Amino acid sequence: MDSPRYFDYASTTPVDPVVLESMMPYFSEVFGNAGSGQHYFGWQAHDAVEQARKQIATYFNAHSSQVLFTSGATESNNLAIIGFLAKLTPAHVITSSIEHKAVLEVFKHLETLGWEVTYLKPTAQGEISLDIVREAILPGQTKLISLMWVNNELGTINPIHPIADLCVKHGIVFHTDATQAIGKLAIHQGSLPDLISFSGHKIYSPKGIGGLIIKKGIQLHAQLLGGGQERNMRSGTLAVQQIVALGTSFLRLPVYLAQMDRLKIFQKSIEHRLTTHFLGKLQLNGNTLNRVPHIINITLMDVDWENMFRVMPKIAISNGSACNARKQLASHVLMALGHREANALSTLRISLSHLTTEADINFLEEYLIEKIGLMYSA
Numbered sequence: 001m002d003s004p005r006y007f008d009y010a011s012t013t014p015v016d017p018v019v020l021e022s023m024m025p026y027f028s029e030v031f032g033n034a035g036s037g038q039h040y041f042g043w044q045a046h047d048a049v050e051q052a053r054k055q056i057a058t059y060f061n062a063h064s065s066q067v068l069f070t071s072g073a074t075e076s077n078n079l080a081i082i083g084f085l086a087k088l089t090p091a092h093v094i095t096s097s098i099e100h101k102a103v104l105e106v107f108k109h110l111e112t113l114g115w116e117v118t119y120l121k122p123t124a125q126g127e128i129s130l131d132i133v134r135e136a137i138l139p140g141q142t143k144l145i146s147l148m149w150v151n152n153e154l155g156t157i158n159p160i161h162p163i164a165d166l167c168v169k170h171g172i173v174f175h176t177d178a179t180q181a182i183g184k185l186a187i188h189q190g191s192l193p194d195l196i197s198f199s200g201h202k203i204y205s206p207k208g209i210g211g212l213i214i215k216k217g218i219q220l221h222a223q224l225l226g227g228g229q230e231r232n233m234r235s236g237t238l239a240v241q242q243i244v245a246l247g248t249s250f251l252r253l254p255v256y257l258a259q260m261d262r263l264k265i266f267q268k269s270i271e272h273r274l275t276t277h278f279l280g281k282l283q284l285n286g287n288t289l290n291r292v293p294h295i296i297n298i299t300l301m302d303v304d305w306e307n308m309f310r311v312m313p314k315i316a317i318s319n320g321s322a323c324n325a326r327k328q329l330a331s332h333v334l335m336a337l338g339h340r341e342a343n344a345l346s347t348l349r350i351s352l353s354h355l356t357t358e359a360d361i362n363f364l365e366e367y368l369i370e371k372i373g374l375m376y377s378a
């Protein structure tokens, strides 16, 4: 069998060759510990880390000191939320019911510590509106709001800039998980949140590196104790080669972004072909007018989902977030949109990349028409 074609870039991406090349010297030639301030080897590593920090800071119009390196978005989310609230008397916090598990589980943990958590319900299209956020704020009581920029299953975009303004007005710290927004949309058209999480392996860096942008003046309570790296907020020897890679990925973002118009055409084409071919049987999830171009989410209404992925071995697609895939749990995001469990399970998430070609899309469309056709005739 030809190797399967990959349409699961929202789960992870391959390392960009330019990124790989940039990190190579830091495995063996420049191998110093960035914390070794006494000698040349340490200085070299330190300089490489600081250059990457600057590359990332520039993207966010931030100062280098605001960039903190972590192992990925999961750790960034944990550190941002728990690290900020750690020293406060439990009060009220707000998130949504369609966050990634790396945020949802943190809020569940906060509940056990005595925090009152409001889980905002999305619209039927999977958005968190400014009004619903405003109504949930308890003046004086609400200490933090965490809302994802782009939903990883639906691709829908939340109104992060106006919510950031609202939080400033109320003196509430605002965190966003921007993992699926970086490199997919321009994030600079308004105020930014106080805390921004992102991950390397969703933007063509290796797995195991991520970051957090921290507004000046905010000190996070460390979750890892040790040598006091990263301004005492995240101990551990810096992963120099991963950090260099992440810096290069940020330099490369315009290259990826320039392909988004092409992906939008692919997105439209796939949806149009499938929905017209299977008239009345498929449901598109998310807001098709307000989303990133690389994610498509389609429910096959009333099919037997048990064999769904087994009949499609030549393509790699998912039915939601990768973390759920092995357990075959119904997606909490689709359930929050009001889907029945069976329909949530018979849902396909297709995610694209600047690497996706027209030939890939032609293959995907024909293949899905054939395989979905089999499922409906079974």
Ligand SMILES: *Cc1c(COP(=O)(O)O)cnc(C)c1O
Residues within 6 Å of the ligand: 010, 011, 071, 072, 073, 074, 075, 100, 102, 148, 150, 151, 152, 177, 179, 180, 198, 199, 200, 201, 202, 209, 210
């Ligand atoms: C992939 C993803 C994460 C997890 O990132 P890791 O770097 O793998 O920990 C968190 N949030 C969103 C929205 C994601 O898509």
